[in-house]
Amino acid sequence: MTDSTPKYYILDTNILLHEPLAFLNFDEHHVVIPMVVLEELDIIKDRQRDVSREARTAIRSLENALKDASPEEILNGVPLTQIQGAHHAAGTLSIFPDYQLKQQDAVLNLSENDHRIIQTALALQQQWPHTKVVLVTKDINMRLKAKGTGVKYVEDYRTDQLIDDIRFLSKGFVEIEGDFWEHVGEVTSVQQGRDTFHEVARDVLPTVFHNQYVIDDSGHFAAKVVGYDEHHVRLHDISYERMMGYRAWGIQPKNIYQGMALNALLDPNLDLVILTGPAGSGKTLLALAAALELVVEQGVYEKIIVTRSTPEIAESIGYLPGTEEEKMAPWLAAITDSLEVLHKQDESMEASLNYIMTKANIQFKSLNFMRGRSIQNAIVLLDEAQNLTASQLKTIITRCGTGTKIICSGNLAQIDSYYLTAVTSGLTYIVERFKGYSGSATVNLNGVVRSSLAQFAEENL
Numbered sequence: 001m002t003d004s005t006p007k008y009y010i011l012d013t014n015i016l017l018h019e020p021l022a023f024l025n026f027d028e029h030h031v032v033i034p035m036v037v038l039e040e041l042d043i044i045k046d047r048q049r050d051v052s053r054e055a056r057t058a059i060r061s062l063e064n065a066l067k068d069a070s071p072e073e074i075l076n077g078v079p080l081t082q083i084q085g086a087h088h089a090a091g092t093l094s095i096f097p098d099y100q101l102k103q104q105d106a107v108l109n110l111s112e113n114d115h116r117i118i119q120t121a122l123a124l125q126q127q128w129p130h131t132k133v134v135l136v137t138k139d140i141n142m143r144l145k146a147k148g149t150g151v152k153y154v155e156d157y158r159t160d161q162l163i164d165d166i167r168f169l170s171k172g173f174v175e176i177e178g179d180f181w182e183h184v185g186e187v188t189s190v191q192q193g194r195d196t197f198h199e200v201a202r203d204v205l206p207t208v209f210h211n212q213y214v215i216d217d218s219g220h221f222a223a224k225v226v227g228y229d230e231h232h233v234r235l236h237d238i239s240y241e242r243m244m245g246y247r248a249w250g251i252q253p254k255n256i257y258q259g260m261a262l263n264a265l266l267d268p269n270l271d272l273v274i275l276t277g278p279a280g281s282g283k284t285l286l287a288l289a290a291a292l293e294l295v296v297e298q299g300v301y302e303k304i305i306v307t308r309s310t311p312e313i314a315e316s317i318g319y320l321p322g323t324e325e326e327k328m329a330p331w332l333a334a335i336t337d338s339l340e341v342l343h344k345q346d347e348s349m350e351a352s353l354n355y356i357m358t359k360a361n362i363q364f365k366s367l368n369f370m371r372g373r374s375i376q377n378a379i380v381l382l383d384e385a386q387n388l389t390a391s392q393l394k395t396i397i398t399r400c401g402t403g404t405k406i407i408c409s410g411n412l413a414q415i416d417s418y419y420l421t422a423v424t425s426g427l428t429y430i431v432e433r434f435k436g437y438s439g440s441a442t443v444n445l446n447g448v449v450r451s452s453l454a455q456f457a458e459e460n461l
Contacts, residue, residue: 012114035097037117062093075096078092098123202232204233209436211270222239248262248286255446272430273443275445307381307382307396381407
C-alpha cells in the first residue's frame with residue numbers, strides 16, 4: 001500500500017457540523033458516512049441553535065451528492081466527480097448501514113451513537129484488511145475509545161489545519177538578536193517627510209510578510225515591513241521611541257509588544273488586526289482604547305460593535321430578559337471592565353461610561369445575529385476569538401463592508417470549545433491565512449501587564 005492508494009475515511013457527525021462540505025476534501029479517497037451520523041444530523045437540524053444551520057447545510061449537500069443514485073450505488077459508493085463546483089474530490093461517497101451491526105461482547109455497547117461509528121470503522125477494517133481505514137473525528141475522547149477498541153487509524157480533521165504545532169504560529173514580528181544593523185550589509189535609505197524607509201537584502205529577513213514588525217534586543221530599532229520581493233525587503237523605520245510613544249484614549253504601551261499593537265490598531269489602512277497573547281497582556285484594553293480614539297477623537301469610524309464567542313450563548317441568550325445588548329452584557333463584562341479602567345480617574349465614572357457608550361455608539365451584538373448583516377463604517381471588536389472555527393470567523397469577517405475595521409483578539413491557551421484545539425482554532429487559521437494580506441497585521445502580546453500576581457500565575461500555574 002502506497003500513499004496514493006485510495007483509503008476509506010469514516011466521518012463523525014462533528015466533522016460535518018464543523019464543515020458541511022468536508023466530504024469533498026479527501027481527494028481520491030473514499031468517504032463513508034455511517035447511518036447514525038444522518039440520524040444525529042436529523043436531530044440537530046431542528047434545534048434552536050446556531051449549529052443547526054450547519055446540520056441543515058450538511059444534509060442538503062449530502063442529498064445533492066446522492067439524489068440520483070440507487071440504493072445499491074449509495075451502499076457501494078457514488079463517484080464524487082459528478083458533483084459540480086470547485087473541489088478536487090475524485091473518490092466515492094457511501095452510506096454505511098451501521099444498524100445492521102450485531103452486538104458483540106468484545107466491542108462497545110451499540111446503543112450509543114459514538115460506539116456505532118467506532119464499530120463501523122472496525123467492520124470496514126475487517127472487510128478491507130489491505131486498505132487503510134481511517135476514523136475522522138474532532139472528539140478527543142472518541143479518538144481514545146476508538147484506539148482502545150482496535151481501530152488502527154484515528155485522526156482529527158486536518159484539512160483546515162495550516163500548522164502542525166502551535167509553536168510555529170506567526171507572532172507578527174521578528175525579534176533580532178543584538179543590534180539590527182550588525183546583521184545588515186548594504187542598505188538603501190529614503191526619507192519621505194518625517195518617515196524613513198530602508199531597503200535591506202532578503203537574506204536578513206528570509207521569512208517575511210506584509211506588516212510584519214521587526215525589533216531588536218538593543219531597544220533602539222523598530223520597523224514594519226511595507227514591501228518585499230525576491231531580493232529586497234522594504235522597511236518603514238518607526239523607531240523604538242516613537243513606537244513606545246503612541247497614545248490612545250489615555251493609554252500608552254507598557255512594552256514594545258503593546259507599542260506594535262497600538263501602531264496596527266491606530267492605522268486606518270489596516271482592515272484586520274489580530275491580537276494574540278496570554279491573559280492580562282492587554283488585548284481587550286488596547287483594542288477598546290484604540291477604537292474609542294478612532295471613533296470619538298478622530299472620527300474615522302462611526303460606531304463600535306462589540307461581540308464575542310460564548311459556547312453556551314445559542315442555548316441561553318433567548319431566555320435572558322431585556323434587549324439584545326442587555327442579554328449580551330454578562331458575556332461582555334471584559335469590555336465594561338476595560339471601560340471602567342479607562343475612566344477610573346473621572347469624577348463620575350458612571351456618568352462618563354454612559355456618555356462614552358452614547359458618544360461612541362457602542363453596540364453589543366450576539367454572533368447569532370451577525371450572519372446576513374453588512375457592517376459599514378464601524379470598528380468590530382471580536383473578543384475570545386479562540387473559541388470560533390474557521391468557518392465561523394469567515395462568516396463574521398465577510399460581514400465587514402466599506403470603511404470597517406475588525407479587531408480579533410484571543411488567547412489560544414483558553415479554548416473552551418469541546419472540539420477545538422490551539423492548532424484547529426479559527427484564530428490560528430486566520431493568523432496564518434492573512435499573513436499575505438497587505439491590509440492586516442498580527443501582534444502577539446508577550447508578557448502579562450495586568451499585575452505581578454497575574455504574571456506569576458501565567459508563568460507558574
